[in-house]
Amino acid sequence: MIKIKPNELKVIAQYIYDISGIHLDQSKSYLFETRLSSIAEELGCNSYQDLYHKAKKDVSKKIEHKIIDAISTNETLFFRDKGPFELMQHKILPEMIDARTPSSAALKTNIKIWSAAASTGQELYSIAIVIKELVNDLSKYNFKLLGTDISDNAISQASYGKYNKFEIERGLDRKILQKYFTLFGDSWKIKDEIRGMVNFRKYNLMQSFAALGKFDIIFCRNVAIYFTLNDRKQLFNRIADSLADDGFLVIGSTESLTGVCPRFVPKRHLRSIFYQKK
Amino acid sequence: MKNLTILVVDDDPVIRRLLQQRLAKEHYEVTIAEDGHVAESLLEQHHYDVVLTDLMMPGGIGGIEVLEIAKQLHPKTEVVLITAHSSVDSAVEAMKKGATDYLEKPINFDELFLRLDKISNLQTILKSAQDLEQAMTVTESAASETIQNLEIEIARKQELLEQLEKVLLDHTLAEDERIEQALSKLSEI
Numbered sequence: 001m002i003k004i005k006p007n008e009l010k011v012i013a014q015y016i017y018d019i020s021g022i023h024l025d026q027s028k029s030y031l032f033e034t035r036l037s038s039i040a041e042e043l044g045c046n047s048y049q050d051l052y053h054k055a056k057k058d059v060s061k062k063i064e065h066k067i068i069d070a071i072s073t074n075e076t077l078f079f080r081d082k083g084p085f086e087l088m089q090h091k092i093l094p095e096m097i098d099a100r101t102p103s104s105a106a107l108k109t110n111i112k113i114w115s116a117a118a119s120t121g122q123e124l125y126s127i128a129i130v131i132k133e134l135v136n137d138l139s140k141y142n143f144k145l146l147g148t149d150i151s152d153n154a155i156s157q158a159s160y161g162k163y164n165k166f167e168i169e170r171g172l173d174r175k176i177l178q179k180y181f182t183l184f185g186d187s188w189k190i191k192d193e194i195r196g197m198v199n200f201r202k203y204n205l206m207q208s209f210a211a212l213g214k215f216d217i218i219f220c221r222n223v224a225i226y227f228t229l230n231d232r233k234q235l236f237n238r239i240a241d242s243l244a245d246d247g248f249l250v251i252g253s254t255e256s257l258t259g260v261c262p263r264f265v266p267k268r269h270l271r272s273i274f275y276q277k278k
Numbered sequence: 279m280k281n282l283t284i285l286v287v288d289d290d291p292v293i294r295r296l297l298q299q300r301l302a303k304e305h306y307e308v309t310i311a312e313d314g315h316v317a318e319s320l321l322e323q324h325h326y327d328v329v330l331t332d333l334m335m336p337g338g339i340g341g342i343e344v345l346e347i348a349k350q351l352h353p354k355t356e357v358v359l360i361t362a363h364s365s366v367d368s369a370v371e372a373m374k375k376g377a378t379d380y381l382e383k384p385i386n387f388d389e390l391f392l393r394l395d396k397i398s399n400l401q402t403i404l405k406s407a408q409d410l411e412q413a414m415t416v417t418e419s420a421a422s423e424t425i426q427n428l429e430i431e432i433a434r435k436q437e438l439l440e441q442l443e444k445v446l447l448d449h450t451l452a453e454d455e456r457i458e459q460a461l462s463k464l465s466e467i
C-alpha cells in the first residue's frame with residue numbers, strides 16, 4: 001500500500017471535496033490510503049501527488065469517477081431502519097395520495113418521489129415495493145420515482161437491479177423477496193413491474209436542483225453526514241426549494257436538522273420522524 | 279463438532295453411506311436424503327449451511343432442481359454438486375445457477391474437505407460481519423431515539439420561544455398582562 005505524505009493529504013482532501021463535497025478528516029490518513037491506494041497502483045502512480053495530477057489531466061474524467069467510487073460509502077440495505085417505510089405506508093403515501101387525487105376521475109394522481117443519495121438502489125426499490133403493496137392498481141396513478149447518486153458504480157448497479165445473496169439477506173423478508181425478485185444465478189433481480197416504476201441517474205448533490213423539478217416526497221438519508229455543516233445547510237435549503245409546500249422530507253435516523261435548516265419542522269408519527277416545511 | 283450443517287442428497291446408497299461416515303468422522307453435522315423429493319421436504323423444514331447433491335438422480339427432482347429449491351428457500355445455503363466426469367458441462371451450467379462448486383466422481387475426500395473448510399471460513403467471516411452489523415443496529419437505534427426525541431423537543435421549545443417573543447412585543451396588552459402571559463409560556467419551556 002502506498003503511504004500518503006502529510007503534504008499530500010491536504011491536496012487530496014481538497015480535490016475530493018471539490019469533486020464530491022465529501023469532507024474527509026485529514027487526521028485519518030489510513031482512510032485515504034485504504035481507499036485510494038489500489039487506484040494509484042493500478043495507474044502506475046508512485047505517490048498520491050502523482051495520482052492527483054493524472055486525475056486532473058484526464059479529460060475523460062475516468063480517474064475522477066473511480067476516485068469518487070472508491071471514496072463514497074455506498075453502505076445501504078433494503079428497508080433500512082424500517083421506520084421510514086412504515087411511515088410511507090401509514091402516513092406519507094396515504095396523505096399525499098389524498099392531497100394529489102384530482103376531482104375528475106379521468107385524471108391521474110401525480111406523485112414525484114426522490115431518493116437523493118440512492119446508492120445501489122435499495123432505498124428507492126423499497127419505496128416502490130411499499131407503493132405496489134399499498135396501491136395494487138397503479139393505472140390511476142402516475143408515480144415518478146427518481147434515484148440519484150454521484151457514484152457511477154452505484155448507479156449502474158441500481159439500474160441493473162441485481163443483488164447478491166448477502167445484499168438480499170439484509171432487510172428483505174422472504175415473502176417480499178419471492179414476490180418481487182427472480183433468482184438470477186447466484187443473485188436476485190428485481191422484477192420488471194418494480195424496475196419499471198423507477199429511474200436512476202447520476203447527480204451530484206453539490207449541484208443546483210433546478211433541473212430536477214419539484215418533488216412531493218424526498219428521502220435524503222445518510223449522505224449529508226459526509227458534508228461540512230455549511231454545505232449541509234445549503235443542501236437542505238436547496239432541498240426545501242425542491243419540495244412541494246405540503247411535501248415530506250425523510251432524513252437518516254441518526255441525523256438532525258437542528259441548526260441546519262430552520263425552514264423544516266420535525267413531526268413525529270408512530271416511532272419515526274419526518275419533516276415538513278414551516 | 280464443526281460449524282457446518284450438511285444435507286447430503288444421493289440416490290446411490292453406497293455413496294450416501296460413505297459420505298455420511300466420512301463427514302461425520304470429520305465432525306460435520308450430516309443429514310441424508312435418498313432422492314430429490316426427500317431433500318425438498320427436508321429443505322422446507324430446515325436450513326442447512328451446505329447441500330451436497332448428486333447431479334443426476336431419478337424421480338423428477340435432480341441435482342439442478344435441488345439447487346433451485348435450496349436457493350429459493352434459503353438464499354444463503356451453499357450448494358455443491360457431485361457429478362460424473364461426463365456431465366461436467368451441466369455442472370458448469372449449475373454454477374451459473376448459483377452452485378458454489380462441483381466435485382467429480384469418484385469423490386476425492388481431501389478435495390471435499392478443503393472446499394467445506396473454505397465455506398466454513400467464509401461463513402465465519404460472514405457471521406462476524408453480521409454480529410458487527412447487529413451491534414451497529416443496536417447502537418444506531420438507541421442513538422436515533424435520543425436524537426429524534428431531542429429534535430422534537432427543541433422544535434417544541436423553539437415554538438414556545440417564538441410565542442413568548444410575540445407576547446412580549448404585544449403592545450395591545452397591558453404590561454402586567456404581558457408579564458403574566460410570558461411567565462406562563464416560560465413555565466411550559
Ligand SMILES: C[S@@+](CC[C@H](N)C(=O)[O-])C[C@H]1O[C@@H](n2cnc3c(N)ncnc32)[C@H](O)[C@@H]1O
Binds near residue numbers: 206
Ligand atoms: C451511505 S449511502 C446512503 C444510501 C441510502 N440513502 C441509505 O440511507 O441507505 C451514501 C451515498 O451518498 C452518495 N454521495 C456522496 N456524496 C454525494 C454527492 N455529492 N452527491 C450525490 N451523492 C453523493 C454516495 O455515493 C453513497 O452512495
